[in-house]
Amino acid sequence: xxxxxxxxxxxxxxxxxxxxxxxxxxxxxxxxxxxxxxxxxxxxxxxxxxxxxxxxxxxxxxxxxxxxxxxxxxxxxxxxxxxxxxxxxxxxxxxxxxxxxxxxxxxxxxxxxxxxxxxxxxxxxxxxxxxxxxxxxxxxxxxxxxxxxxxxxxxxxxxxxxxxxxxxxxxxxxxxxxxxxxxxxxxxxxxxxxxxxxxxxxxxxxxxxxxxxxxxxxxxxxxxxxxxxxxxxxxxxxxxxxxxxxxxxxxxxxxxxxxxxxxxxxxxxxxxxxxxxxxxxxxxxxxxxxxxxxxxxxxxxxxxxxxxxxxxxxxxxxxxxxxxxxxxxxxxxxxxxxxxxxxxxxxxxxxxxxxxxxxxxxxxxxxxxxxxxxxxxxxxxxxxxxxxxxxxxxxxxxxxxxxxxxxxxxxxxxxxxxxxxxxxxxxxxxxxxxxxxxxxxxxxxxxxxxxxxxxxxxxxxxxxxxxxxxxxxxxxxxxxxxxxxxxxxxxxxxxxxxxxxxxxxxxxxxxxxxxxxxxxxxxxxxxxxxxxxxx
Ligand code: DON
Numbered sequence: 001x002x003x004x005x006x007x008x009x010x011x012x013x014x015x016x017x018x019x020x021x022x023x024x025x026x027x028x029x030x031x032x033x034x035x036x037x038x039x040x041x042x043x044x045x046x047x048x049x050x051x052x053x054x055x056x057x058x059x060x061x062x063x064x065x066x067x068x069x070x071x072x073x074x075x076x077x078x079x080x081x082x083x084x085x086x087x088x089x090x091x092x093x094x095x096x097x098x099x100x101x102x103x104x105x106x107x108x109x110x111x112x113x114x115x116x117x118x119x120x121x122x123x124x125x126x127x128x129x130x131x132x133x134x135x136x137x138x139x140x141x142x143x144x145x146x147x148x149x150x151x152x153x154x155x156x157x158x159x160x161x162x163x164x165x166x167x168x169x170x171x172x173x174x175x176x177x178x179x180x181x182x183x184x185x186x187x188x189x190x191x192x193x194x195x196x197x198x199x200x201x202x203x204x205x206x207x208x209x210x211x212x213x214x215x216x217x218x219x220x221x222x223x224x225x226x227x228x229x230x231x232x233x234x235x236x237x238x239x240x241x242x243x244x245x246x247x248x249x250x251x252x253x254x255x256x257x258x259x260x261x262x263x264x265x266x267x268x269x270x271x272x273x274x275x276x277x278x279x280x281x282x283x284x285x286x287x288x289x290x291x292x293x294x295x296x297x298x299x300x301x302x303x304x305x306x307x308x309x310x311x312x313x314x315x316x317x318x319x320x321x322x323x324x325x326x327x328x329x330x331x332x333x334x335x336x337x338x339x340x341x342x343x344x345x346x347x348x349x350x351x352x353x354x355x356x357x358x359x360x361x362x363x364x365x366x367x368x369x370x371x372x373x374x375x376x377x378x379x380x381x382x383x384x385x386x387x388x389x390x391x392x393x394x395x396x397x398x399x400x401x402x403x404x405x406x407x408x409x410x411x412x413x414x415x416x417x418x419x420x421x422x423x424x425x426x427x428x429x430x431x432x433x434x435x436x437x438x439x440x441x442x443x444x445x446x447x448x449x450x451x452x453x454x455x456x457x458x459x460x461x462x463x464x465x466x467x468x469x470x471x472x473x474x475x476x477x478x479x480x481x482x483x484x485x486x487x488x489x490x491x492x493x494x495x496x497x498x499x500x501x502x503x504x505x506x507x508x509x510x511x512x513x514x515x516x517x518x519x520x521x522x523x524x525x526x527x528x529x530x531x532x533x534x535x
Contacts, residue, residue: 062371078118080111107225191386354444
């Protein structure tokens with residue numbers, strides 16, 4: 001049976017960009033039914049949990065940035081927290097060494113998921129349509145199925161030896177012979193449909209207590225995990241300050257800690273203001289060099305100082321103060337490569353999971369959401385209710401001074417403490433021009449999220465690219481450690497490569513950086529949803 005929402009026709013009731021066409025369609029349908037941007041975002045979120053199980057989730061967490069039509073803006077943090085049984089040394093052996101894979105694979109890697117609580121909170125405060133109707137498309141997609149794409153099939157094939165070994169994931173995604181279900185065959189997820197129906201009926205209560213929670217905790221205990229029923233009863237989505245960054249005639253709304261996004265953007269844009277990138281041009285070696293430098297410097301602050309805001313015992317606001325940013329940017333030069341202090345680090349593991357969606361409605365409301373299981377399919381364990389569980393615990397500094405799976409070397413403010421959130425790079429932003437929403441931008445990519453979002457912003461607002469070009473243009477990434485500048489094909493011309501090499505900058509060409517889903521206002525005031533052509 002074709003899901004009802006797929007029969008709808010479209011006209012401009014707003015705009016949606018997500019990483020997966022069924023989710024986009026479901027979300028558009030809600031706008032068309034008179035829903036606002038929050039309603040449409042909630043629908044996208046649950047639909048993605050069905051159609052994009054590598055990152056869409058109910059077993060993970062994320063950040064929601066909302067700009068109301070009346071002009072108020074909000075940051076709702078529904079990121080995972082460390083379970084009560086968690087502690088700073090939970091991933092170390094008796095000798096204090098990191099136990100390989102403990103924070104990335106299996107139930108011990110799982111943080112208390114916040115997605116259902118976050119969506120419920122957003123619905124209660126700002127939603128306009130009934131909760132049940134927002135979950136209906138996801139329920140239909142889980143119960144009636146949808147064709148498995150080639151990309152999904154590839155992801156599942158790659159993970160045959162890990163994800164394919166989990167009994168529930170195996171039943172959902174794999175055939176009896178252990179290979180993924182065929183491309184084009186219907187992916188039916190009956191257990192997930194039951195879970196979603198329960199959430200539709202009971203709201204967040206379904207995730208506070210009762211059979212869903214009991215089944216998760218049982219599986220977690222059996223798998224050596226740390227989750228307990230009280231963790232679900234006690235989870236709280238939090239409202240955090242929105243960081244407002246002024247840039248020429250624009251204001252960027254961004255997330256604050258435990259996201260590093262607001263600080264990163266205020267520092268990088270602040271440091272960049274002493275240079276004329278626009279006049280130099282997008283592909284000028286000086287532009288690449290300076291951009292790489294400011295990225296690395298902002299990362300060094302992020303990694304050392306940030307974490308869950310409850311753990312700060314210093315004035316974090318100082319870090320985005322112009323005086324601090326001036327100091328941070330001291331000595332920047334297009335002719336100098338700054339080598340980071342430490343050089344001993346493992347190569348980071350590459351992945352492009354997590355997902356972002358952007359929604360605007362016809363009344364001027366805008367929602368920017370980045371949500372994640374952390375790695376693709378999270379900890380590679382599925383809850384008995386048919387959904388994947390996160391491995392967000394790896395975003396904590398599991399051993400301060402040592403790199404995590406993204407090569408991030410983080411510090412004492414980001415250690416595992418029960419009830420606290422790990423530091424994140426997720427960077428949902430909303431850009432305002434003359435007090436009106438001008439774009440909604442975000443991406444997956446671990447630490448490369450920060451540099452991806454920054455570069456899409458610069459492409460659009462400094463290099464004046466069209467929305468499509470701003471997203472499609474090749475990108476590069478630098479973080480504090482490792483010092484390597486990673487770049488996509490066609491981002492650096494041979495002149496730039498020689499110049500950077502001469503300065504001592506290590507370079508590495510990589511296939512893809514980020515997967516942006518954004519909405520931009522064009523010159524005529526029309527909304528242009530843009531999905532990343534890389535995927
Ligand atoms: O919150 C974070 O920064 C990470 N958990 C995001 C992970 C991610 O984007 C995975 N994709 N590469």
